[in-house]
Amino acid sequence: MRVFNFAAGPAAMPEEVLRQAAEEMLDWRGSGMSVMEMSHRGREFMSIHEEALGDLRELLEVPASHHILFMQGGGLAENAIVPMNMLGSRKTADFVVTGSWSNKSFKEAAKYCTPHLAASGETSDGFTRAPRRAEWQLSDDPAYVHLCTNETIHGVETFDIPDLGDIPLVADVSSHVLSRPLDVAKFGVLFGGAQKNIGMAGVTLVVVREDLLERALAICPSAFEWKTVAANNSMYNTPPTYAIYIAGLVFKWLKRQGGVRAIEARNVEKSKLLYDTIDASDFYINKVERASRSRMNVPFFLADESRNEDFLAGAKARGLMQLKGHKSVGGMRASIYNAVPLEGVNALVEYMKEFEKDRA
Amino acid sequence: MRVFNFAAGPAAMPEEVLRQAAEEMLDWRGSGMSVMEMSHRGREFMSIHEEALGDLRELLEVPASHHILFMQGGGLAENAIVPMNMLGSRKTADFVVTGSWSNKSFKEAAKYCTPHLAASGETSDGFTRAPRRAEWQLSDDPAYVHLCTNETIHGVETFDIPDLGDIPLVADVSSHVLSRPLDVAKFGVLFGGAQKNIGMAGVTLVVVREDLLERALAICPSAFEWKTVAANNSMYNTPPTYAIYIAGLVFKWLKRQGGVRAIEARNVEKSKLLYDTIDASDFYINKVERASRSRMNVPFFLADESRNEDFLAGAKARGLMQLKGHKSVGGMRASIYNAVPLEGVNALVEYMKEFEKDRA
Structure with a gap:
């Protein structure tokens, strides 16, 4: 008997998706192979990958200016991967801290720059609010502004997304992506682990604007350099193929939900x-x-x-x-x-x- | 009908493993949940994780001196993660290049040090041999010596593993781990993507000797710092839970094979x-x-x-x-x-x- 699952992530999956995955496990659509046995460069998996990308672009309304990348390491890894890709020659990045996750992002960035705390949602009751744009105190020339638009642990969501003009807005959307429309054009970068609304743990979504691909530090590992990942359509290293397949099934399910x-x-x-x-x-x-x-x-x-x-x-x-x-x-x-x-x-x-x- | 699958990875899986995964997809052993829906910190997944670790330790005969870590990013990501974890204050690492994969490791290391080519298996016919230990010309004080013990593209395998004494030997064993016994005590570090002999793409095995956990560079992302990963039993960031579950099923299958x-x-x-x-x-x-x-x-x-x-x-x-x-x-x-x-x-x-x- 199936239970009701309120886990924070990895979390509940649509039962239809699990049924389809079980049915296709030994033989994906007459290929004679499980999806997890397919070469990532073969015709079959390429079709799965392209369909998942297309459906996600449609669901999230991602404009042509932005790449969609499937990576590994989850949101925590991106806390380092973002500054390694975004700092360029700048020495600081700004952080709006609304809970545990943005706080971790703020601290990890100190490995690569002098992060600036632009605003905090901490009160005497802990993290209980998302500071409004008028409260953000940005530094003079930040490489970007980091925001966690939904704090999984503290239950704080940011509903008003400001337009920062020339300053790229980077958002950790791990725990609410695909739960409501987002105006992707306002963001330079969106990232998130899959294990809440996208599918199983092990694949990381990165949506990045084309013009931001030129800022990587020399120390950024090639496998995590967005420009390299984008140029190779997320196949510079072997992608987590089965996790992408499951995400694709979730995207189809979400389309069926309207x-x-x-x-x-x-x-x-x-x-x-x-x-x-x-x-x-x-x-x-x-x-x-x-x-x-x-x-x-x-x-x-x-x-x-x-x-x-x-x-x-x-x-x-x-x-x-x-x-x-x-x-x-x-x-x-x-x-x-x-x-x-x-x-x-x-x-x-x-x-x-x-x-x-x-x-x- | 199932086919015979000679893919280089992602590759063929034991059919028994796929059958069991399909059967357990909607309800893992009466839990009412799929494995991919379980919190990684819950009792159910912890038991899956511990059993996989125990079986792997037994199969690979990993001594108590070495940690077993489940990470993300595959072998290519380790090409950067290894030097970021191993260089410490040293300025070079030595590479035995026997094909495409060790060549990529050699090149990526240049982001973090001045890598030294200790030996090459390249001949007029391409990469066709594994240089013997007597041919390796090590530098004066390398942080480690890197070897790819099986080259997936060139089909070159190193059968004689030397004992380097105080110099840590680091081996990329992606494409032949678990295919033959290895004397793990001779290695400081073993690593490999799972998508050949371990299971599905999306989980990376790292076996690292305890005393080597103190050498990470300050720029190493926390999520990829072996010491942090080891201290958190591979749960510093959300692990690729389903890929670990599948690996565990493969380990059980391998034990049944003898x-x-x-x-x-x-x-x-x-x-x-x-x-x-x-x-x-x-x-x-x-x-x-x-x-x-x-x-x-x-x-x-x-x-x-x-x-x-x-x-x-x-x-x-x-x-x-x-x-x-x-x-x-x-x-x-x-x-x-x-x-x-x-x-x-x-x-x-x-x-x-x-x-x-x-x-x-």
Whole structure:
């Protein structure tokens, strides 16, 4: 029996995708091979790769000015790969820190430059808000401005994306890519690990504007130099072929759901249901300001934290899995990515109400 | 119908592994989740990870002095990751170049040091031999000596592994790991992409001796710093969980085959069959000296190269797939990794004999 999976990533996958992957495992469409046995340069895999790229470009509305790269190493690796590709001759980059992930990006950049903290969303309650553009204090000549548009651990999402003109905006979109439309033209670079809304862990999405490919430092490993990766259509080194195939199946599934605008409406509905339940009483607490509340990752606390284990055990007994909060913040977290169905969120809020009634 | 797959990597997988992966795709052992949906820090995936590590340690006979890491980026990324982790305060590293792959390693290292060419296997016929230890001319104080113990493109394998004493030996074992026993204690570092004998593309094996973890350069990305990866049991960044799961299934399969010594005997038999067929006439040519002939990758040429397309078409019609040689050398290449059954090699040599008889 399948459970409802609220993991922060790796996370729930659409069941249709898993069924198709299982069916095609031994023989992909009459090729006599599994996708994982195919040469990445063969006709069969090339068609899988091109179709995934095309569908993603359509879903994300990526303009022709931007390359789509499939890389490896996840968001954490990009924390170093971004400055190695973007600094050029500049000595600083600016960071808007809204939680754990952008903070890690800020710290890692110090290996390559003197990063500047342009704004912080930290308050006495921890990271609870996304600073507005008017609050950002940019340095004189930053190579780029880094933003994590959705903080997986703190549940802080940035909804207003500013236009920075000539300064390239770099965004870590790992945990909400494809959950809502993004105006890609406003970004110099988007990157993200796949293991939330794209597919399985092991492939990293990078969307980069053509004119930004000329800034790599000499120490940037060739396999992670975007210009080299782009020139080789993500096949400079052997790509994670099966992870790209699975991503392609997810893109097809998302198109069948009506695309990003349709899934956004469902994500609004799912997250509203959960936040409304949290806000309806003092039994559950979420401290993030309303305008910055993530639609993907909903951290919440029991007012009485001695009941945490009790809450998790009861949830598990109903097949509501992986609800424990990140160890750095504690409490609970429900990650409700695209592939988590409304029924899953309904089952969760029903359980939360009953748990509250029984213990109140 | 399944074909016989001679791809150089990604390559043939054991059919039993694919069947099990398909069966477990929607619900791994009653968990209600696919492996690709599991948190990497959850009990279920941790057990998969630990079992894969344990089985690999047993199969490769990795001593307690060495860590086993699962990373990302493949062998090509390691060409930069190795010097960034190994140089410390030294200014050079030594390279034994036996083909395309070690040549790429040699060139990439120039981003971080002044690499020294200690020996080359290049002859007037291209890369056709592995220089013996007596031929290696080491520099005065190299940080390490790099060797590619099996060259996938040129089909050159190094069988005699020297003991370099205090100088760490670093080996790219991508395309023959687990095909024969290796005395791991002789190596400071072993690395390799998974997509030949370990499983699917997207996970990179690194085996590194504990005392070598202190040499990383400050510019080494945290996600690729072996010390950090080792301290976090390969979970500093989200690991490629599904690729690790598949590798674990391959390790179990290999144990059922009798382990590395048993598979080596089969690899000797398979490669002998193929080389004997090539050597039996002037119709087929392999230029690698006998003592350096790879048991995994067998490149060969038709004496009359105008028949190449004809040969490949006839092979395909019999379900003998992906036999085209690498574009940099041309001709044919049969990669006969662990998962390619003896029946596959039998079918290939039978076809080769008939093709020769029909055209001679």
